Amino acid sequence: MKAIKSDIFKKIMKFTKPYQWRFNGVIIWAVSLSIFAALRPYLLKKTVDSYIEPKDSQGLLLYIVIMGVVLLLEVASQFYFVYWANWLGQDIVKDIRVKLFNHLSSFRMKYFDNAPVGQLVTRSVYDIESIAKIFSQGLFMIISDLMKMVVVLIFMFFMNWKLTLIVLAAMPILLYATSVFQKKMKVAFEEVRTQISNMNTFVQERVTGMKIVQLFSREDIEYEKFKEINKKHNDAWLKNVLYNSIFFPIADIVSSLTLGFIVWYGGMSILNGDNITTFGDLFAYTMLISMLFNPLRQIADKFNEMQMGMVSANRVFEILESDELVQDTGKREAPKFKGSIEFKDVHFGYLEKEEVLKGVSLSVNAGETIAIVGATGAGKSTIINLLNRFYEINSGEISIDGINIDEFRLASLRTQIAVVLQDVFLFADTILNNITLNNPDITREDVVNAAKKIGIHQFIMNLPNGYDYNVKERGVMLSSGQRQLIAFLRAYVSNPSILILDEATSSIDSYSEELIQNATETITQGRTSIVIAHRLATVVNADKIIVMDKGLVVEQGTHRELLSLPDGFYRNLYQSQFLAVAEE
Structure with missing residues (x-):
């Protein structure tokens, strides 16, 4: 399965080549966002330890201004990162959609004899929109979150390696929960896509053939069929909701318990005069733990978006790579025929x-x-x-x-x-x-x-x-x-x-x-x-x-x-x- 996903990902990435400068730009904005985001807690630590405790008002004002500038830079990086990622995703989707439509219009009639219209509409509209989320909600968000986690860990080790080790001790639990969640969600998303396709096909056929439905008084029968299809669709989504409902509370509990232990441990060390930590560290770590654990939780969520996009991309590429094209190998331009x-x-x-x-x-x-x-x-x-x-x-x-x-x-x-x-x-x-x-x-x-x-x-x-x-x-x-x-x-x-x-x-x-x-x-x-x-x-x-x-x-x-x-x-x-x- 991993080989298949890797193959699909490579196919998608080929569509980024015309927009390489924008792709690189998104990565640059992601790096900038990670640095500025992690810099704020560090500046807060310096402010508390160097200016609030010593009661240095001039230094405090200077660091407040610096934190304001960093915040503005973080906001600007966030804006351009999100805008460019969505812009790139929509342009790629535009190219894929045009290629898909051109491909469909070149198919043999035999293909349309066997392919339900509703299914083709789902592939051409809904599935392609999901591909856009690979870039706007999936790939780049994951890259950004991973970069933020790496930069945050660097700052945490630089500030207080002992507290950082305590934080890292809780990470395996969250990583394991994330891994299980991803596997379950992949199966759930594939089932959701299947049920959406079935529903679109059913509705398209019944709306198109509504005259037949009414002429033969099939309303009640078709109503019961639709209820059954709709229930399968609903059940597929409920399974999706269930996995989310289990995972995110677990992630929140792990994050909260870790933060609580850090506050307790750090607070006790300050009260005992052990010099293991400072008030600035405690202030900074309340932000850094959230910045470290939330991206990991969001990565699982964004991975779901990417997984959904990959499933959709697989279905779209099945059409794009179909060999049902009419073999247009002729070289002659047909003249005005005599007509024999x-x-x-x-x-x-x-x-x-x-x-x-x-x-x-x-x-x-x-x-x-x-x-x-x-x-x-x-x-x-x-x-x-x-x-x-x-x-x-x-x-x-x-x-x-x-x-x-x-x-x-x-x-x-x-x-x-x-x-x-x-x-x-x-x-x-x-x-x-x-x-x-x-x-x-x-x-x-x-x-x-x-x-x-x-x-x-x-x-x-x-x-x-x-x-x-x-x-x-x-x-x-x-x-x-x-x-x-x-x-x-x-x-x-x-x-x-x-x-x-x-x-x-x-x-x-x-x-x-x-x-x-x-x-x-x-x-x-x-x-x-x-x-x-x-x-x-x-x-x-x-x-x-x-x-x-x-x-x-x-x-x-x-x-x-x-x-x-x-x-x-x-x-x-x-x-x-x-x-x-x-x-x-």
Whole structure:
């Protein structure tokens, strides 16, 4: 475990390199703080022994001024130490958070298929904030406290080594208690992090799926589940509180007993005239014991903060070091495609040894509109995912204009392919920004002109604030059909070489369908279009229909050609499903 922690710590420290001067500055302020803090009790001793007992008022005033200056220097060192430590921590967290987000956006879709969203949010927000505490509340505070203890011990031995030995005799008890406390707290913190992650995942999923929860009257069941998760979270924190409640009173008792013994022993020596100590020593040691024992107690507390940060850092680095990145090894910049597409014996499965595509071969000529039909699970949407390289194929080859898509840079490939999904995702932003996706190359004028061309400008202008209408989270302010229209416009303004409609007209009203049919005719002109079909009209008008079943292409041809096949798959599908849709 120590090796793992050391490895994590080294990874974190790499992020301090751009801020090395500030890192060194924090150490310097920590040293200054330790010296000035330990100097005050020594000056108090000198004041009592040299000026208060001899009743030297002028010397007393001088030392009071000196102590005031030292106090001001200590306050200034404390301020800059705390400010710079937090400043450094926040800058490091900023860099890690940016790197993590960039890393997440480069992952294969397979990673998101298996990773709960709530867990990823916890890693990206809560865990990263805990990393900041490694610097602001952990590492530098521990360094500062250790330095203060060392400097205090030096002053104590310099002032009265006999009293110092008495103080050191109590240290093993506190050190042992601190060691046990640290081990217990590490386990407790890991459990707290696990329960926080579980709670975030549960809440995120239920809030997102609240409509399902209410439609199926699952409120009471989900309430009981949440109570159970919340109790586990509460129990984890209570264990944390219990360990703190035991340790800190023990530390206070040890400190108080040591101070009491010093006062008794020193006082008796003064009364007996042994010259072992002075009144100044007793005054100074009441402060020095606190300055020696409190940092040790705080080190345990700060160690907990650091431990929490290390646990969080471990989870963040697990994501940063994941090998789930899309392999963007292509060197070619994708040009404006003519649009011919070919799949050659493509095999693929989302899970190992469970193939979804079992040797698919198909070709699409440039400028053609093809429809892909088949039962649910036949592999239709998988073809679209592979064409965009959301997943890597197991074997075979996919090419566009005769060039393997692996040879293209990923971003340039996807720029030439626009997809309109059945389940349209809109951000909590304006319609304009949801269409342009903040692409500076697409102006408002471009969007308005495109909307007019495909016939949906008036629909947008009828909304409050028109193109500046905020659709809220996931586009809840719009109907399914309206969201589809926005998705069509978003695809159109990107001016793709290849257009993909993934059952884009499957759940909309008749008015929106009419607008989408008109839009489809416009945006498919002059470019290759692939339609995963649901509505009959789209299938009939396609240049070619590809029929899939159980991961294989079973038939290809025009609507008329496929209907002429006796007992053909498409013919049966048409009669059982599409004909029923047409008669509605």
